[in-house]
Amino acid sequence: SNSRAIYNVAESLRIAGILLQPFMPGKSHDLLELLCVNTSDPSKRAFSATVYGSDPDYGEGVKKGILFPPLLTEE
Numbered sequence: 087s088n089s090r091a092i093y094n095v096a097e098s099l100r101i102a103g104i105l106l107q108p109f110m111p112g113k114s115h116d117l118l119e120l121l122c123v124n125t126s127d128p129s130k131r132a133f134s135a136t137v138y139g140s141d142p143d144y145g146e147g148v149k150k151g152i153l154f155p156p157l158l159t160e161e
Contacts, residue, residue, distance in 0.1 A: 096121065096145060101136045113153065120151045 103117040123144040124130040130141055 097138055100141065100144060101138070104131055104133065104136050107131070116151075117153055120148065120153065122146055122148055 099117060100121055100123060103114045103121065103123070106117075107114040118131060119125075121144050123141065129135060130144070135141055
């Protein structure tokens, strides 16, 4: 179903955001903020939280945002 597909995409993004923190700290932080992953509980963004389905609490109040704005080019 569509809701299952959206959940799978959201989980993939959440897990990728956690795993990329050492390499892309700024963008990973922005991604986890966009997904509303809890900031008051550090374990929600720890390596141990990268288990599929381990965080049932994120995603409340998600607003549309841009993680990578388009590059401006001169023509």
